[in-house]
Amino acid sequence: MKNSIQRADTIERGIQKEMDHAHVFKWFHLAVIVGSLVFTLLSWQISKQQLAEKVEVEFDREWSTLLQLISDRMKNYEELLWSGVAAIKSHDNKLDRLTWRSYADQLALEKRFPGALGVGVIYEVERHELAGFLAEQRAFAPDFDVHPSVDVDTFYPITYIEPELGNKKAVGLDMAHEANRLNATLVARSSAGAIMTGPIQLVQGVQNTPGFLFFAPFYEEKSSDQGVGDLIGLVYSPLVFKNLILGTLGADQRRVNFSLSDAEFTLYDEIAEHELAPAKFVKTKRLALYGRDWDFEFHSTPELEAHLESNLPSYILIGGLVFEIFYIVALLLLSQHRKNAMGLAQHIVEEYKLTAQKNQDIEQRHDLAIKGSAVGLWDWDIVLKDVFWSDHFFDILGVEKIDNHIELTYFLDRLHPDDKDRLAREVEGHLHGNEPFNTEYRLKHEDGHYVWIHASGQALWSPDGTAIRMSGSASNITEKKLAAEELLSLNAELTKFAHLASHDLKTPLRGISNLTQWIEEDQGHALDEESIERLHMIRERVLLTQNMLQDILTYSESGVASVQTEWVSPSLLLSQIVEYMQLSEQQQVVFSNEVPEIYTVETQLRQVFTNAITNAFNHHDLEQQNVVVACEVVRDGLRFRITDDGPGIPKNYHEQVFELFNTLKAKGKGGGTGLGMSIIKRLVEGQKGEVHIESTDGVRGTSICFTWPAILKQEAA
Amino acid sequence: MDDQKLTVFLVDDDELEVMWLKRQIANTGISCHVVHASDGEEALDLLHGKQIPFPHIIFLDINMPKMDGHEFLAQLRQDPTYKSTVVFMMTSSEALIDKQKAYDKNVAGYLLKACDASSEQRIGTLIQCYSDSVQLPLDGADKRQN
Numbered sequence: 001m002k003n004s005i006q007r008a009d010t011i012e013r014g015i016q017k018e019m020d021h022a023h024v025f026k027w028f029h030l031a032v033i034v035g036s037l038v039f040t041l042l043s044w045q046i047s048k049q050q051l052a053e054k055v056e057v058e059f060d061r062e063w064s065t066l067l068q069l070i071s072d073r074m075k076n077y078e079e080l081l082w083s084g085v086a087a088i089k090s091h092d093n094k095l096d097r098l099t100w101r102s103y104a105d106q107l108a109l110e111k112r113f114p115g116a117l118g119v120g121v122i123y124e125v126e127r128h129e130l131a132g133f134l135a136e137q138r139a140f141a142p143d144f145d146v147h148p149s150v151d152v153d154t155f156y157p158i159t160y161i162e163p164e165l166g167n168k169k170a171v172g173l174d175m176a177h178e179a180n181r182l183n184a185t186l187v188a189r190s191s192a193g194a195i196m197t198g199p200i201q202l203v204q205g206v207q208n209t210p211g212f213l214f215f216a217p218f219y220e221e222k223s224s225d226q227g228v229g230d231l232i233g234l235v236y237s238p239l240v241f242k243n244l245i246l247g248t249l250g251a252d253q254r255r256v257n258f259s260l261s262d263a264e265f266t267l268y269d270e271i272a273e274h275e276l277a278p279a280k281f282v283k284t285k286r287l288a289l290y291g292r293d294w295d296f297e298f299h300s301t302p303e304l305e306a307h308l309e310s311n312l313p314s315y316i317l318i319g320g321l322v323f324e325i326f327y328i329v330a331l332l333l334l335s336q337h338r339k340n341a342m343g344l345a346q347h348i349v350e351e352y353k354l355t356a357q358k359n360q361d362i363e364q365r366h367d368l369a370i371k372g373s374a375v376g377l378w379d380w381d382i383v384l385k386d387v388f389w390s391d392h393f394f395d396i397l398g399v400e401k402i403d404n405h406i407e408l409t410y411f412l413d414r415l416h417p418d419d420k421d422r423l424a425r426e427v428e429g430h431l432h433g434n435e436p437f438n439t440e441y442r443l444k445h446e447d448g449h450y451v452w453i454h455a456s457g458q459a460l461w462s463p464d465g466t467a468i469r470m471s472g473s474a475s476n477i478t479e480k481k482l483a484a485e486e487l488l489s490l491n492a493e494l495t496k497f498a499h500l501a502s503h504d505l506k507t508p509l510r511g512i513s514n515l516t517q518w519i520e521e522d523q524g525h526a527l528d529e530e531s532i533e534r535l536h537m538i539r540e541r542v543l544l545t546q547n548m549l550q551d552i553l554t555y556s557e558s559g560v561a562s563v564q565t566e567w568v569s570p571s572l573l574l575s576q577i578v579e580y581m582q583l584s585e586q587q588q589v590v591f592s593n594e595v596p597e598i599y600t601v602e603t604q605l606r607q608v609f610t611n612a613i614t615n616a617f618n619h620h621d622l623e624q625q626n627v628v629v630a631c632e633v634v635r636d637g638l639r640f641r642i643t644d645d646g647p648g649i650p651k652n653y654h655e656q657v658f659e660l661f662n663t664l665k666a667k668g669k670g671g672g673t674g675l676g677m678s679i680i681k682r683l684v685e686g687q688k689g690e691v692h693i694e695s696t697d698g699v700r701g702t703s704i705c706f707t708w709p710a711i712l713k714q715e716a717a
Numbered sequence: 718m719d720d721q722k723l724t725v726f727l728v729d730d731d732e733l734e735v736m737w738l739k740r741q742i743a744n745t746g747i748s749c750h751v752v753h754a755s756d757g758e759e760a761l762d763l764l765h766g767k768q769i770p771f772p773h774i775i776f777l778d779i780n781m782p783k784m785d786g787h788e789f790l791a792q793l794r795q796d797p798t799y800k801s802t803v804v805f806m807m808t809s810s811e812a813l814i815d816k817q818k819a820y821d822k823n824v825a826g827y828l829l830k831a832c833d834a835s836s837e838q839r840i841g842t843l844i845q846c847y848s849d850s851v852q853l854p855l856d857g858a859d860k861r862q863n
Contacts, residue, residue, distance in 0.1 A: 499812075503780065506809040510830055511733040518740065546831075 005360070008353045012346065019342045029331055033324065040320025047313040055300075055307045059281040062256045063298035067285060073244060074289055077237060078194045080113055081216035084235035088121065088218055093232055095121070097140045097160050104162030115244025116237045117204055117211075120161030122175060122185070123233035127153050145172050152176045156185050158236070169203040170238065181213060187291055188215040189231045196290040199265040202238050210267055211240040214290070241268045255304040259297045271299050280305050378457070379471035380408070382431075387411060388471075396453070396476045398446035416442035416450055431459055431467040436599060436711050440477065452481035498556040502549040509549075513542045544673070551675035554607070555660075555682065567713060568602045570595055570638065574629055577609050586623050589613060592630045595638055598710035604683045605708065609642075611676040612704045616644035619702075637689070637709035649702050654693040684708070723749035723848055726772035728760040728789065729807070730781045734830075738776065741841045747848050757784025761792060764799065772802065774847060777824075779808040779815055787815075790822045803847075807840075 087103045088095045095103075100121060109116050125133045130146070137144040137159065146157040156175035161167040175181040180198050188195035194216045202211040215236045220229035241260065245268060257279070259269040271279075279299035287294045370377060376392035387406050394401040397414065415423065419441040430437035437457045442450040457472025516535045524532060571591050578589045609629075616627045622645075630641045649657065656662055658681040662674045684691040684706045691706035727738050735753045742749055752769045754760035761784070763769050775793075779786035786806065793799045806819045809830040816827050828840065 503809055507731060507830070510809065511731065514733060514737050518736070 004356045005353060008349050008356060012349045012353075015342055015346050015349065019339070019346075033327065036320065036327070037324055040317060040324070044313050044317040044320070047316055051307070051310055051313065055304060056281060058307065059256065059283070059298075059300050059304060062254070062300075062304065063258070063283050063285070063296075066254065066256060066258065066298070067287060067296060070245075071287065071289070077113060077116060077214055077239065077244075078216070078290070080107070080116065080119060081194055081214060081235045081237060083107075084119055084121070085216050085218045088233075088235065093218070093220070097137075100160045101162050101164075109163070113237075114246070115239050115241070117202070117240060118161045118163055118167045118170075119235065119237045120167070120170070121159050121233055122156050122215075122236055123159050124189075124231050125155040125157060127155070130155060133157075141171075146174050147172050148174065148177050150174060150177050156182070156234075159233070167204060167238070173203060184213065184215060184291065185234065188217045188234055191291075192217055192219070194290050196292050198292060199262050199267050202240065204238060209240055209242050210265065211238055212262075212267070212292075213238050245270075255301050257299045257301055261295045261297075262292050267294070271297065277302075374475055376474045377471070378455070378474055379469070381469055382459075383468050393474070396445075396451055397443060411443075414444045416444070418442075427470075430457075431470070434714070437470075437472070440481070451476055452478040495556050498553055502553050505549055506546060509542050509546055513539050516542075548673040548675065551673045551679065555675055555679050564603065565599055565601055567597045568600050568605060569597045570605070570631060570640075573602065573606060574609055577606060577613065581610075581613070583617075587617055587625045587627075589627045589629065592628055593632075595631045595633060597713040598638060598708070599713070600687070600708065600710040604687065608680050608683050608706070608708075611680050612642045615676050615704075616642065616646060616702070620644065620646040622646075633712065634707060637707060637712070639705065639707045641694075641703050641705045643701060643703040645701050648695045648697070648700050649693055651695070651697055654695070657693060658691070680704070680706070722770075723747060723774070723844075724752060724770045724772050725749055725844070726752045726754070726760070726764075726769065726775045728754045728757065728775065728781070728786070729778040730755050731778070734778070734807075738840070742844060745841045745845045747845060749844070749848070756781040757786065757789030757792075759783075760789055764793075764796075774844070775802060775804045776807045776828075777804055779806065779810055779819075787818050787822075790819070790824070794822050805843075 084103070087100075091099060104119050107113070107119065109119060123133065125146075134144065134146070146155055152174075154176065158170050158173045158175070161170050164171065175185045178200070180200050184195050184197035194214065196215075197213040199210040199212055204211075213236050215234045217234045218232050220232060257270045259271045260267045261269075279301075281298075281300035281304070283296075283298040285296045285298070287296060370390050370392060374392065376396060377388075377390040378393070379388040381387070385408055387408050387410075388404055389406055390404065391401055412420070423439065423441050426435075426437060426439050429435040437455075437459070439456070440452060440454050443453055445451050453474050454477040455472060455474040457470050459467045459470040462468050516538045520527075520532060520535050527535075571594055574589070574591050583589070613627055613629075617625055626645045628643045630643070632639050657677045660675065660678045662678075681691055688709050689707040691704065694703040694705055695701065725738070725742065727735055729735070732753075732755075735751065739751050742751060750770060752763070752772065754763055764772075777786045777790060786808070790804065793802070793804070801823070803825045804823075805826045805828055806815075806824050807828045807830060808815065811829065819827055826843075
């Protein structure tokens with residue numbers, strides 16, 4: 001027990017220590033938090049970067065595609081010019097205005113070459129040829145003129161331009177009037193390739209947007225080894241870049257915006273009109289094209305950038321942070337729970353210590369009690385087949401104690417062979433029939449003789465009805481037993497004596513009775529009335545004496561302890577007695593209430609009932625005679641009350657009626673022997689009960705009240 | 718000795734019982750021999766010595782000097798001649814053990830001696846009934862002589 005308290009102290013100290021060191025976060029918790037935070041941020045960054053790279057690749061593809069498309073488109077326009085050159089060549093360089101118109105119509109410019117405002121022919125005219133040229137042209141177009149008039153040696157007037165509608169202002173316009181146009185013209189002339197002008201304000205004034213001209217020169221036929229011949233003219237086309245773009249590259253499907261400038265002059269700009277926020281991706285690219293350097297600036301569109309705004313990195317970040325929060329919360333909760341658990345553990349340990357302390361007290365008291373008394377304790381664990389014997393057992397048997405726990409066989413080996421079956425039956429009866437276990441048996445002393453043990457006990461049953469344990473007390477009753485045996489043999493002798501005496505007395509009594517009878521029968525006629533009356537009186541007394549002998553016999557036998565105990569139903573017993581008594585019609589016995597069965601000596605209770613009821617009827621003074629038997633359950637058995645409606649007994653005789661041979665009626669009148677109540681008293685007291693008379697002076701009726709200690713049968717639950 | 722007469726053998730140490738039994742028989746008006754022995758030994762002697770007629774009914778007391786009723790009965794039943802002779806126990810003992818012993822040795826009845834008159838009536842009636850219903854064994858004496 002002391003050990004348990006010490007152990008509890010140790011545990012308590014451990015718990016205290018744990019609680020003192022129980023911080024919310026340990027270093028490894030913090031490490032996990034920081035580590036996972038870093039990991040989260042890292043993966044967020046990486047995924048963002050990967051996304052950006054992916055979008056950039058897409059952006060690059062987009063702008064290079066766009067650039068390719070523009071470049072292709074320009075090639076297309078070059079083809080347009082060269083096909084015009086080819087048409088002129090096919091007419092031997094002499095293609096008139098109408099033929100050109102018909103040719104241009106075939107081209108379906110608007111449909112196939114959007115952005116091209118028209119396609120026309122420029123002739124190179126020397127100052128000295130101007131008049132002839134004008135005359136020639138005016139034959140077809142009377143208002144043809146070269147304008148504006150500039151002082152140059154060579155003119156480059158736009159001679160034809162189809163469709164003429166919308167290009168009216170261009171007809172007759174001299175390329176030499178403006179440096180940009182003239183420059184491109186001259187470069188084309190000398191390079192013999194297609195050349196563009198820089199950005200110019202077209203005379204057509206389309207949408208007030210900048211445009212440019214595209215030239216392709218054609219020359220006189222020469223033999224191939226002499227290089228190019230003299231320039232005849234140029235096929236040209238005025239182009240508006242914006243239209244060109246709109247017509248060719250659907251801006252709606254593009255995911256890049258761009259601006260295009262030529263020598264810092266903006267040709268086209270959709271960035272300004274589309275973009276509110278600065279683009280995430282920007283690329284500038286210079287493209288050398290037909291004598292010009294076009295500077296492109298590509299900007300990613302919001303549609304493209306939308307790919308950047310994929311939620312994945314955010315999910316990673318948020319997921320990571322949420323995990324972080326969960327982890328911290330979990331740690332806090334765990335820590336709280338741990339604290340609670342520790343508190344609970346501490347509480348339990350305290351409780352345990354209290355209980356242990358209490359148990360220690362109890363055990364000490366228990367030990368003292370056992371040592372101080374001559375009672376041994378036993379505890380039989382039926383399941384584990386283990387038997388505990390207190391020290392006293394070993395003292396009784398004169399054996400040196402080795403262990404308080406013994407084998408069941410150790411006990412059985414020491415048990416007297418004659419007691420084995422009986423004890424086994426009694427134990428069975430207790431375990432399976434819940435009969436009280438209160439018995440005696442003999443155990444072999446170390447010296448070889450047997451000691452008488454008185455044992456009582458109680459089993460413990462599991463809910464399914466199996467007996468799991470049985471324990472109780474035992475004491476050495478050898479001396480008592482020997483004394484009792486002696487007493488028993490003395491009693492038996494006395495009973496035998498009483499029996500023989502009563503028997504031997506009966507025979508002479510019978511003789512007396514017979515002799516008086518015979519005297520009366522044979523000599524009756526010779527006797528006077530008084531003598532005959534005296535003979536009757538002799539016979540009456542003989543009868544009384546015989547009854548007294550019978551009662552003495554009963555009385556002497558009632559002192560002998562009977563072992564014949566069994567379950568008895570008082571009400572059933574009473575009804576048997578009443579039936580046996582063969583009462584008259586005026587006599588009635590009522591049992592007022594039902595009581596549980598009791599475990600007792602049936603013959604003794606029967607005798608008490610019989611005597612009490614007989615007594616009530618014997619002393620009754622009326623025709624109608626009633627007896628009521630009432631019963632109640634008291635602490636250790638039953639209490640009976642047998643009440644008659646007879647004359648009642650004066651108070652001063654209440655004690656006297658129980659004395660031997662004491663009867664309240666005159667001898668010979670009613671046949672009372674004066675032993676009936678004495679027998680009741682002796683039997684009740686033999687049962688450790690108490691008996692008394694209740695009767696009020698001046699009121700009819702007498703009650704014989706007695707308690708009958710016995711074990712009551714519990715109603716099945 | 719008339720063989721037609723009923724012979725009753727009483728084994729009892731109390732001579733008053735002889736008187737009593739004779740009076741009862743006399744009351745019934747049946748003529749019969751009443752033979753008496755005071756204890757078991759005497760009774761056996763009388764039977765074996767053939768000094769008395771063959772008894773039709775034996776009334777037997779238990780508590781007697783020298784040899785008690787049980788001992789006598791045991792010896793009687795060992796003798797083939799008396800193996801099935803009618804024996805009534807007539808005693809003042811109510812002890813169960815006495816009744817059991819008696820019936821074990823095949824007695825015809827167990828009569829309690831009492832002070833009241835009813836038992837007397839019973840004995841008279843019993844002998845009368847026996848006499849009326851049983852053809853007396855005429856050859857009883859011859860059988861014994863063989």
